Amino acid sequence: MPDIVTAEEVRKEFGGLVAVADVDFTIPEGSIVSLIGPNGAGKTTFFNMLTGVYKPTAGRFLLRDEDVTGKPPHAITERGVGRTFQNIRLFQTMTALENVLVGMHTQLKGGIVPSIIGTPRVRREEKDAAAHARELLEFAGLRGVEDEYARNLSYGDQRRLEVARALAIEPQLLLLDEPTAGMNPQETREFTDFVSKLRSEQHLTVLLIEHDMRVVMGISDRVTVLDYGEKIAEGSPEEVQKDSRVIEAYLGSGATTQA
Amino acid sequence: MARFSVLPRRHRGLLADQVARLQRRVLGEDPGPIARKTFDRALSAVFLAVLGLVILAPVFGLDASAFTAWLVFTVVYVPPWEVIPMVGRFIRPACALALVIAYPFYFDNMFTIPIFGAFPDVATGVYMLVFIMMAIGLNMVVGYAGLLDLGYVAFYAIGAYTAAWFASVQFATHNIHFGAVGVGPTVPGFHISIWLLLALAGILTAFVGVVIGLPTLRLRGDYLAIVTLGFGEILPQIARNGDRLFGTGFNLTNGPNGITPIDSPGFGNTLHDITGGILPASYQAAINSDNLFYWTAVVLVLFTIFCSVRLRDSRLGRAWIAIREDEVAAAAMGVPLMRTKTWAYAAGAFFGGIAGAYYASFKGSTFPGDFFFNISVFILCMVILGGMGNVWGVMVGAAFLSYLDREGLANTGAWLNTHLGMSIDVPLYEFGIFGVILVVVMLFRPEGLIPSARRKAEFEEGVHDEPLYDVSH
Numbered sequence: 074m075p076d077i078v079t080a081e082e083v084r085k086e087f088g089g090l091v092a093v094a095d096v097d098f099t100i101p102e103g104s105i106v107s108l109i110g111p112n113g114a115g116k117t118t119f120f121n122m123l124t125g126v127y128k129p130t131a132g133r134f135l136l137r138d139e140d141v142t143g144k145p146p147h148a149i150t151e152r153g154v155g156r157t158f159q160n161i162r163l164f165q166t167m168t169a170l171e172n173v174l175v176g177m178h179t180q181l182k183g184g185i186v187p188s189i190i191g192t193p194r195v196r197r198e199e200k201d202a203a204a205h206a207r208e209l210l211e212f213a214g215l216r217g218v219e220d221e222y223a224r225n226l227s228y229g230d231q232r233r234l235e236v237a238r239a240l241a242i243e244p245q246l247l248l249l250d251e252p253t254a255g256m257n258p259q260e261t262r263e264f265t266d267f268v269s270k271l272r273s274e275q276h277l278t279v280l281l282i283e284h285d286m287r288v289v290m291g292i293s294d295r296v297t298v299l300d301y302g303e304k305i306a307e308g309s310p311e312e313v314q315k316d317s318r319v320i321e322a323y324l325g326s327g328a329t330t331q332a
Numbered sequence: 333m334a335r336f337s338v339l340p341r342r343h344r345g346l347l348a349d350q351v352a353r354l355q356r357r358v359l360g361e362d363p364g365p366i367a368r369k370t371f372d373r374a375l376s377a378v379f380l381a382v383l384g385l386v387i388l389a390p391v392f393g394l395d396a397s398a399f400t401a402w403l404v405f406t407v408v409y410v411p412p413w414e415v416i417p418m419v420g421r422f423i424r425p426a427c428a429l430a431l432v433i434a435y436p437f438y439f440d441n442m443f444t445i446p447i448f449g450a451f452p453d454v455a456t457g458v459y460m461l462v463f464i465m466m467a468i469g470l471n472m473v474v475g476y477a478g479l480l481d482l483g484y485v486a487f488y489a490i491g492a493y494t495a496a497w498f499a500s501v502q503f504a505t506h507n508i509h510f511g512a513v514g515v516g517p518t519v520p521g522f523h524i525s526i527w528l529l530l531a532l533a534g535i536l537t538a539f540v541g542v543v544i545g546l547p548t549l550r551l552r553g554d555y556l557a558i559v560t561l562g563f564g565e566i567l568p569q570i571a572r573n574g575d576r577l578f579g580t581g582f583n584l585t586n587g588p589n590g591i592t593p594i595d596s597p598g599f600g601n602t603l604h605d606i607t608g609g610i611l612p613a614s615y616q617a618a619i620n621s622d623n624l625f626y627w628t629a630v631v632l633v634l635f636t637i638f639c640s641v642r643l644r645d646s647r648l649g650r651a652w653i654a655i656r657e658d659e660v661a662a663a664a665m666g667v668p669l670m671r672t673k674t675w676a677y678a679a680g681a682f683f684g685g686i687a688g689a690y691y692a693s694f695k696g697s698t699f700p701g702d703f704f705f706n707i708s709v710f711i712l713c714m715v716i717l718g719g720m721g722n723v724w725g726v727m728v729g730a731a732f733l734s735y736l737d738r739e740g741l742a743n744t745g746a747w748l749n750t751h752l753g754m755s756i757d758v759p760l761y762e763f764g765i766f767g768v769i770l771v772v773v774m775l776f777r778p779e780g781l782i783p784s785a786r787r788k789a790e791f792e793e794g795v796h797d798e799p800l801y802d803v804s805h
Binding site (some may be wrong): 074117125126143146147148151155156158162163164166167171174175176178179181183188189191195199207222224225238241242262 | 362510636639642643645647649650651653654657658660661663664665666667668669673679787788789790
């Protein structure tokens, strides 16, 4: 399997703080890879660098074989990278449908003048887009809420809408930042199945940041562990679970000696 | 019930209860939505009639035209026109438009509005329409894309000076005529048809909007506001000092003396004769000059509304609102921030430019003093007062404030002075009064007079939230 993402010695410093320290990282196409680590380990910073929100202090990112380091977020999105956010960032006063339509921004063509005139092409495009957006909402498990403002949706539905919106950009790579945070076990199970379905039906590659170990160990092909910005372990879920440095990072140094 | 939302919250429920009880008695237990709406509207009409008869008429003396106005309002507003298939939903807007277009024919014979005095005359109408146009333009920048622009007057100025340069004797060393009306062929200077200049002013201003936007739109929030503020200060200064540009002696703007006269729009003698006098040869020379300017302004405003609404519902409009809501998320969805914001700037500037050019041609002059900072704030107030993001709200805000500026404050002041035996020059305190209006609106209706559904949703959050401190008494 070719790698869809390659990170080479990526580093991010905020002033004196090293948030991510020279991390090498690859995501094979079609896999589900998880990024785990204690709070403040640099997982979200890594995400933000990959999606262009932050510029790495050093190192580079390759998408397929193209260097995308330091490119603006929209340029990276155009290359097929969709994401959700740790703390839900929906467009609060837009309806669920409109949120998904914004996600389709890069695929729609409607320019300023044709939009004003309302050319048949733009009208058809808008109609098709709305139909596709409804499909996506349904696919993500949202029914009958398309005209509801995002802010009025329940927490679980907001999470689902974020995924639907990210899917609207027709990504090849989907980045999920703690998607099950705040979900109950039932919802978490449903969501895990949903992510597996995404991979099998839509052939998506998924990079997941997650704290819930049942989720991580259940669906990941590979797990990478960050601690204080450094990669301390990498491998299959089983391997990582046994790794002494991982246990130490999560439970403290006493845990390994007692075990 | 939306109708009572002007009332303080604790009185709303009481009144709504009364209305609901009355409605049940008249319509029965389960009326359809149309019956309920019609009932609501009829109640409003009755309420207005009672208000007029019991309070206003005895005190201010309303004449027959007030009754006619009420009748027209009732006939247009109350019946459930929307149930008529196809044409139903266009009936009310069409009637409103007809009333606006016919305004020059009846405003003279209307009753005196209590306190505010006579209906505004047609020249004031032109002024109001020009500001409505600018407010809709600014609304695209501030209301849709959420970019605070404190220098919008600059676009107005560029539009006005475009008209002035290319339709006056300002550059007397040249003698280029193209489609201008009402000026002899030997008159020196550029004389281009105003119709072309309106388009040119729009495009040129949009271009300037892009040029200014590219370096500044990287900034966010307050920083952007400060830069636009500076820009809005620079341009009038250039206009004021542009009579010896950069010490070269080149007279660009004629300095504080302004540029005057500016040519008038018109259709020329040929078209005038062909159409049997329907299309006027030159607006300025016509007997009903103000009316012509008024109707043309109505057309321009309709064009602006059309573009604004279409843009709002387009891919670009969605991207603007997404940026206003959350820049980071918008970028992550593939919205190019710079380009999209620059488009907002350009679109807003476009209409500001057209409005400036048109108004300059209407006045026949342009002076640096027309473009100071207070105009930027004035237009921004219209947008905020009316309801950011909503075209109709913004129009109401613009119409109201520009009317106050032109006639309303003077009339109100005169009324106050005669009845209270004072001699205060009320228009002198204009901006103080606007400030008070704005503060009052922000306190009681922070989303504006006619907010967009989105803005309403934004402010309604407060209803469900428990306040940290009880500040309601």
